[in-house]
Amino acid sequence: MSDNKPRILVIDDEADIRHLLTMTLIQMGLDVSSSKDLTNAKQQLSEEKFHFCLTDLKLPDGNGLDFVKYVRQQYPLMPIAVITAFGSTDNAIEAMKLGAFDFLAKPIDLAHLRQLLKHAFKYVGGKQVEPQAPFTFLAGSSEVINKLREKMVKIRGSQAPIVIEGERGTEKERLAQILHEQSSRSDHAEVFLDCSSQSPEELEHLLFSKDDDNECLLYQANSSTLILSNIHSLSIITQKKLLHAIEQKKYPVESEQSDEPLDLRIMVCTEKPLIDYVHSHQLRDDLYFRLNVIQLKVPSITQRLSDLDTLIDSYLEELAENKELSSKARQTLHNYEFPFNYRELENILEKACALAESDTIEEPDLLLAQSEDLDAKKLQSQSSDKGFTRGNLPLDQFIEKVEKAEIEKALNETRWNRTEAAKLLGISFRTIRYKMKKLGIE
Numbered sequence: 001m002s003d004n005k006p007r008i009l010v011i012d013d014e015a016d017i018r019h020l021l022t023m024t025l026i027q028m029g030l031d032v033s034s035s036k037d038l039t040n041a042k043q044q045l046s047e048e049k050f051h052f053c054l055t056d057l058k059l060p061d062g063n064g065l066d067f068v069k070y071v072r073q074q075y076p077l078m079p080i081a082v083i084t085a086f087g088s089t090d091n092a093i094e095a096m097k098l099g100a101f102d103f104l105a106k107p108i109d110l111a112h113l114r115q116l117l118k119h120a121f122k123y124v125g126g127k128q129v130e131p132q133a134p135f136t137f138l139a140g141s142s143e144v145i146n147k148l149r150e151k152m153v154k155i156r157g158s159q160a161p162i163v164i165e166g167e168r169g170t171e172k173e174r175l176a177q178i179l180h181e182q183s184s185r186s187d188h189a190e191v192f193l194d195c196s197s198q199s200p201e202e203l204e205h206l207l208f209s210k211d212d213d214n215e216c217l218l219y220q221a222n223s224s225t226l227i228l229s230n231i232h233s234l235s236i237i238t239q240k241k242l243l244h245a246i247e248q249k250k251y252p253v254e255s256e257q258s259d260e261p262l263d264l265r266i267m268v269c270t271e272k273p274l275i276d277y278v279h280s281h282q283l284r285d286d287l288y289f290r291l292n293v294i295q296l297k298v299p300s301i302t303q304r305l306s307d308l309d310t311l312i313d314s315y316l317e318e319l320a321e322n323k324e325l326s327s328k329a330r331q332t333l334h335n336y337e338f339p340f341n342y343r344e345l346e347n348i349l350e351k352a353c354a355l356a357e358s359d360t361i362e363e364p365d366l367l368l369a370q371s372e373d374l375d376a377k378k379l380q381s382q383s384s385d386k387g388f389t390r391g392n393l394p395l396d397q398f399i400e401k402v403e404k405a406e407i408e409k410a411l412n413e414t415r416w417n418r419t420e421a422a423k424l425l426g427i428s429f430r431t432i433r434y435k436m437k438k439l440g441i442e
Contacts, residue, residue, distance in 0.1 A: 006121055007048070010034040011041045011055035011067075012083065017108075021054065024110055028117070038062040045075060052120050053080040054104070057091050065095055072099035079120040079157055083108065089247060089290065096160035096293050111261040112249055115223075116159075122184035123157045137171045137298075137342040138178075139314040140307030144299040151296060156182050161246075161266045161291045163274055166298030169341035172269035173227060175298060180225040185265060188224035191217050195233035204238045208252050218245060221264055229269040231291075232277035236284060243287045266291060301338040301345065308334060315346050320353040329363045336368055354437075355430040364428045404439045407432065411441070 008030050010021045018034045025032045035041040038061050057064030064082055071080045079101035084092045092103035102116050138149060164172045180190040195203055210216045241252050249262050268291055277283035316323050338344050352365040414420035422432040
């Protein structure tokens with residue numbers, strides 16, 4: 001045995017398959033041991049160090065799923081993959097839920113085997129990335145955020161699909177990006193698609209069609225991670241094509257890349273549990289069961305209020321090292337509900353840093369959505385009397401249009417004295433200065 005070569009343990013009761021896998025792996029420059037049953041496999045694992053294990057699920061002296069659990073408990077740093085019968089995705093999914101690195105279907109595709117080993121050895125020898133950056137939504141010491149970080153560490157070596165669930169603004173896409181950065185696929189950029197951003201026809205084209213100017217998203221995400229938000233917005237036909245691509249690890253038949261192997265990991269971000277979309281017939285149940293292997297829930301701010309001060313200080317450190325909150329401003333944030341969670345907190349603090357005239361952020365520097373909503377309603381009710389109509393403008397753009405007109409009117413009435421204009425509008429000087437910059441009023 002060479003100490004410089006990764007060592008593989010192959011477990012299968014069929015001699016022909018053991019021989020094929022052993023010869024293939026040796027030709028790939030690996031050291032290989034094999035076993036026809038679990039009893040002998042456990043003995044070999046206790047006597048030698050292995051870097052990877054590949055096992056069939058049906059063995060004469062035990063269940064492969066139980067063996068996956070055993071390996072995860074006894075040898076947590078060694079990836080284990082399972083061999084399943086063709087079309088037996090239920091067993092493969094169950095194995096990955098128990099901690100299997102990935103799976104191979106019979107008849108074994110050697111290209112898929114090489115891809116699997118490539119990721120496995122990257123994981124075994126790769127860097128261990130700390131999942132908590134101090135300035136992110138992962139900061140804190142509450143029980144819910146500790147559990148999330150612990151689960152992130154446990155699934156770091158998996159190739160299984162992940163479903164990330166959380167309320168609006170809980171940074172689900174950012175969490176998916178962090179998980180990708182920690183994975184064996186981090187050499188390639190992740191690919192992101194919000195399925196609610198395009199028509200069903202355009203989504204199908206984006207995912208599967210290749211033209212002279214653009215590669216399809218599946219091709220771009222090959223060897224990487226495809227992050228999908230609002231997957232229920234895909235048409236049922238597109239969902240079926242995606243399921244086929246995931247299960248067969250191949251591009252759809254009609255694509256130009258159909259002969260190439262597809263090495264893809266899927267992460268799904270959703271505000272509602274995916275099962276709700278299955279019940280409402282917006283998501284295929286077979287695609288749901290294929291994707292719903294590992295589940296992560298991102299807690300909202302209201303679910304971890306004990307972390308709020310840590311979150312505030314962490315975001316402030318990232319935004320402006322010299323800024324701090326007054327006690328009254330900090331209490332104002334503690335009394336706020338944060339309907340848009342971490343993104344809103346970061347946005348509020350970013351605005352406050354821009355508005356504050358000193359190193360201390362005061363309560364008037366905090367522009368909270370609830371108070372802004374009240375101002376917006378007031379502006380809307382006044383706008384109809386002044387000839388403003390929203391038309392096809394999004395609400396936020398319409399509100400900005402009304403705000404700009406009112407601020408310019410107040411400035412003209414006060415000969416562009418910003419202090420007097422702010423008094424006329426009933427807002428602070430800091431607020432009018434911020435809004436003038438935001439709205440491009442010079």
